[in-house]
Amino acid sequence: SGELTLAAVDLGASSGRVMAARVGPERLDLTEVHRFPNRPVRTAGTLHWDVLGLYGGVLDGLRAAGREAGRVDGVGIDSWAVDYGLLDADGALLGNPVHYRDGRHATAVPAVHGAVPPGELYAVTGLQHLPFNTVFQLAAARGTAQLAAARRALLVPDLLAYWLTGAVGAEVTNASTTGLLDATSRQWAEDLIGRLDLDRGLFPPLRQPGDRLGELTADVLEETGLAGPVPLVAVGSHDTASAVVGVPAATDRFAYVSCGTWSLVGVELEKPVLTEASRAAGFTNELGVDGTVRYLRNVMGLWLLQESQRTWAAHGLPADLPDLLAAAAQVPAFTALVDPDDARFLPPGDMPARIAAACTATGQTPPRSQAETVRCILDSLALAYRRTVRAAVGLSGRDVEIVHLVGGGARNTLLCQLTADACGLPVLAGPVEAAALGNVLVQARRLGVLSGGLPELRALLRSTQDAQLYLPQAGSEAGWDAAEARVSG
Numbered sequence: 001s002g003e004l005t006l007a008a009v010d011l012g013a014s015s016g017r018v019m020a021a022r023v024g025p026e027r028l029d030l031t032e033v034h035r036f037p038n039r040p041v042r043t044a045g046t047l048h049w050d051v052l053g054l055y056g057g058v059l060d061g062l063r064a065a066g067r068e069a070g071r072v073d074g075v076g077i078d079s080w081a082v083d084y085g086l087l088d089a090d091g092a093l094l095g096n097p098v099h100y101r102d103g104r105h106a107t108a109v110p111a112v113h114g115a116v117p118p119g120e121l122y123a124v125t126g127l128q129h130l131p132f133n134t135v136f137q138l139a140a141a142r143g144t145a146q147l148a149a150a151r152r153a154l155l156v157p158d159l160l161a162y163w164l165t166g167a168v169g170a171e172v173t174n175a176s177t178t179g180l181l182d183a184t185s186r187q188w189a190e191d192l193i194g195r196l197d198l199d200r201g202l203f204p205p206l207r208q209p210g211d212r213l214g215e216l217t218a219d220v221l222e223e224t225g226l227a228g229p230v231p232l233v234a235v236g237s238h239d240t241a242s243a244v245v246g247v248p249a250a251t252d253r254f255a256y257v258s259c260g261t262w263s264l265v266g267v268e269l270e271k272p273v274l275t276e277a278s279r280a281a282g283f284t285n286e287l288g289v290d291g292t293v294r295y296l297r298n299v300m301g302l303w304l305l306q307e308s309q310r311t312w313a314a315h316g317l318p319a320d321l322p323d324l325l326a327a328a329a330q331v332p333a334f335t336a337l338v339d340p341d342d343a344r345f346l347p348p349g350d351m352p353a354r355i356a357a358a359c360t361a362t363g364q365t366p367p368r369s370q371a372e373t374v375r376c377i378l379d380s381l382a383l384a385y386r387r388t389v390r391a392a393v394g395l396s397g398r399d400v401e402i403v404h405l406v407g408g409g410a411r412n413t414l415l416c417q418l419t420a421d422a423c424g425l426p427v428l429a430g431p432v433e434a435a436a437l438g439n440v441l442v443q444a445r446r447l448g449v450l451s452g453g454l455p456e457l458r459a460l461l462r463s464t465q466d467a468q469l470y471l472p473q474a475g476s477e478a479g480w481d482a483a484e485a486r487v488s489g
């Protein structure tokens with residue numbers, strides 16, 4: 001029939017989901033068949049991912065996909081970036097992957113920068129300095145028995161792919177977040193790996209989105225009840241890479257905000273921007289599908305809101321999102337503003353208290369209610385999006401006439417309107433499931449039911465997925481200009 005049934009595994013910081021998609025030249029229907037919590041676990045002072053729990057959720061999801069869709073013709077996996085599991089010489093996992101919000105990287109940053117100065121790291125990898133990038137985590141593990149016993153380091157989607165198929169590889173969009181990949185040659189940065197005294201053998205051969213990684217093993221078929229052969233196809237295994245594929249752009253003059261736990265704000269380019277100005281502005285050159293570059297900046301994102309809700313719930317306060325947003329909409333704009341990228345917000349903890357402390361430290365009256373705290377978060381995020389979109393345009397020379405806001409944040413109507421007002425640009429919000437859609441589009445092309453480049457894949461998104469348009473409100477500009485002047489002092 002020219003259509004296939006594909007399973008997309010999309011793992012986020014707070015939950016994992018498996019979607020079943022029916023895809024063909026004129027069809028792209030996505031159904032969530034399984035969702036499971038992703039709960040970090042702290043043992044002996046270290047924050048870990050429960051990676052076997054996640055793998056169990058993936059198997060449950062594949063079983064559900066087979067049951068509900070009747071068959072599965074292909075599987076693709078994407079997740080958050082930078083974190084990895086180590087395998088020993090027998091291929092066994094050495095411990096649980098450490099969570100990027102664990103504090104272990106703190107001491108490693110000076111050590112890495114002592115061996116290779118930040119300017120040199122950037123000139124090769126083009127990666128925004130984030131203290132949890134893989135390169136710093138590996139440096140933090142230096143001298144441990146675990147790292148000494150390790151023969152392979154596999155990023156989370158590559159680790160799950162290994163368990164599903166037995167095949168070992170490093171998908172390139174996610175490998176570009178390690179800080180050990182050359183953004184220009186799109187190969188492992190051999191020279192950096194050597195200078196940082198890392199074992200070259202840890203880093204497996206690179207795989208491109210669209211490569212066929214292998215087939216689900218007989219064990220996996222049995223456990224999931226799927227009928228083989230079922231190919232596992234490499235997709236943009238970094239969730240942000242798949243989410244950018246899932247942007248329903250009609251031209252190349254667009255910016256995106258991939259808005260989930262993080263907000264990834266930037267543009268799509270053909271070539272990296274490796275200038276000193278780009279480094280100073282904190283822009284990253286992560287690699288995208290089809291040879292593209294995701295020129296973007298990590299903004300702390302809805303994490304500020306999610307952690308606030310978690311804190312309130314733990315104190316028995318109301319934490320229901322629709323109610324909080326309705327109350328925040330009644331609060332006057334710009335009552336308090338914070339820099340969402342303040343390092344104090346990175347680790348898990350009491351976010352409302354940290355926001356209040358940040359306000360006090362900058363001479364502002366801290367929010368006095370939950371509604372004011374939520375409003376402070378949303379105003380501050382929208383202002384950060386404005387700054388980042390404008391900086392991306394300035395540094396890359398790419399003109400932007402629309403902002404696509406994709407991911408869970410597209411449901412947050414207040415945030416979408418504030419983003420349009422702050423940026424002074426139309427915002428097209430949706431799809432919510434951009435990452436899963438980008439995942440299945442790349443699979444479908446590899447398996448032969450779709451063809452063309454990103455423009456053709458995105459045309460299918462535009463004809464099949466809902467999106468909501470927000471226009472900047474007349475007269476809102478002056479307020480945002482003044483807010484920007486306030487935070488930039």
Ligand code: LFR
Nearest residue numbers: 079080081082239240262298
């Ligand atoms: C978003 C994301 C970001 C990455 C962060 C940590 O889910 O993948 O792109 O910087 O998680 O891995």
